[in-house]
Amino acid sequence: MTTWQQFLAQYGAQLSTKAGANEGTGISMDSENLNASLPAWNTNSLQTGFVAPLxxxxxxxxxxxDAASFLHNQLTNDIEGLGLTEAKLAAYCSPKGRMIASFLSWKTSEGIFLQLSRDIQAPIQKRLSMFVLRAKAKLADVxxxxxxxxLGGQAAADTLKQWFPTLPLQAYAKTDNEYGSLIRVPDADGVARYQWISTAETLEQAWPALSASLAVTDASAWRLTEIQAGIPRITVKTQEQFVPQMVNFELIGGVxxxxxxxxxxxxxxxxxxxxxxxxxxxxxVIASxxxxxxxExxxxxxxxxxxxxxxxAxxxxxxQSLCLVEMKVADQEAGDIRLGSNDGIALEFQPLPYAVLDITQ
Structure with missing residues (x-):
């Protein structure tokens, strides 16, 4: 257990080997100690205000x-043009065009950062390192x-102003100061969301104020808001399954x-x-x-x-579960889509928060 995890444990956090519907190693919150059961944060805190260790x-x-040029030649987005006041989505694809990782990327004076699902971080870092060759670029797990x-919900912005008086206003805008980096990410269910990236020392000092103003949740709450925002995350189970457009990645700025x-x-x-x-x-939405x-x-x-x-998911x-599902457009338009088999639980489709454009010749 890291020092940060030990610190969180004082506030009711405990290690978990399964995080929500997507399996992986993370931190889950003790609902008895925090009085934050799943239905409570799902119906209230995601709107009013929450904070989740990711x-x-x-x-x-x-x-x-050569860090920028190296990544530019490996990923689907313009990393050479990545500025200090923005973040960008990007995908890492196999030679067959299938996504093997999805990233949120940003740049600071310390280098370029690639955020991805932790269950694929080590092999993706190893694979990228194999292609560095003579480029002046060094990859490290930080x-x-x-x-x-x-952080998200109606109270998140006012709470964050204690450390970031000028908040990023647009999706994927970023601001940096002595407290770290703050990235505005797309809204979920009509409310703003942010990612705060900093050192354990800074976040430990901020945590009492954060947890006093915002409901403390686990990472599953954040993943749920990502689904609400229509942003896919590639994990070990879905590597090499999708060309970026199959998961709308070009529609959300990832290509x-x-x-x-x-x-x-x-x-x-x-x-x-x-x-x-x-x-x-x-x-x-699926009733399971x-x-x-x-x-499938x-x-x-x-x-x-x-x-x-x-x-x-x-x-x-x-x-009840909320999910992102990739499928044939014709079948979706026809309706009656089932989980697991043709007589499984029915899917109830919800509107995406962005337009899906038809691509024609």
Whole structure:
């Protein structure tokens, strides 16, 4: 247990080997000590204000004169153009154009940071390092040096002003000061969300004020708001399953089609320009607490083969999960989509918070 985890344990936190519907190592909060049961934070705190330690995320720092150009040649977004006051989504793809990682990336005076699911952090860092070759770039795991908090809800902004008097106003805007980096991420269910990245010392000093003003939740609450915002996260179970457009990644700013080559670029570009996209990602509610990433979904009238896959899922109420599901557009339009088999639990589709544009020749 790290010093940060020991510190959180004083406030009712405990280590957990399963975080919500997506399995992984993280921190879960003792609901008895915190009086913050799942239904309470799901229905109230996500709107009024919450703070969550994001122990299920890993962080890679890339330093060196060639750090930006190296990453630019590996990822789907324009990393050479990444500024100090912004963050960008990006994907790392296989040569076949399938996503093997999704990142939130940002730049500070200390280097370029890549945030990703912790269950794939080590192998992705190793894979990227294999392609450094003669480039002046060095990758390091800084997951225990730079810690991450997710904050959201109506009270989050006023609470954060104690440390960041000028808040980032737009999605993916970033501000830095002596207290670390603060990134505004897309709203969820109509309320603002932020990520605060800093040292354990800084966050420990801030924690009493944070926990006094905001409900303390575990990382599953943050993942639920990511689903509400329509932002997919690639985990070990879903690696190499999706071309970026299948999970709407280009719609949320994760792909730059004007930049140079990167692994899988030809296939990603071909998917974009050679006709209408046949697969997309949607949001759905499922009446079950047993929904997990990589589970298949079926058209109710076709038992022969699945028509899609769960990308991410989190419990959102009693016997209810919210999920991101990638599937054939035609099947979604036809309706009657079921979990696990053609006679499984029905999916109830919800509107995405952004427009899904048809791509035609």
């Amino acid at each position: 122990a299920d995320l890993g962080l890679i720092r890339v330093q060196g004169d 997951s225990t040096e730079q810690l991450m908090l997710g 730059n089609f004007r930049k140079g080559c990167y692994p899988g670029q030809e296939i990603v570009a071909r998917s974009q320009y050679l006709g209408k996209l046949r697969r997309r990602m949607a949001i759905a 607490n047993e929904v997990a990433a990589a589970m 979904v079926f058209n109710g009238s076709d038992a022969t083969q699945p028509c899609g896959m769960i990308v991410n 989190e419990i959102c109420g009693e016997n």
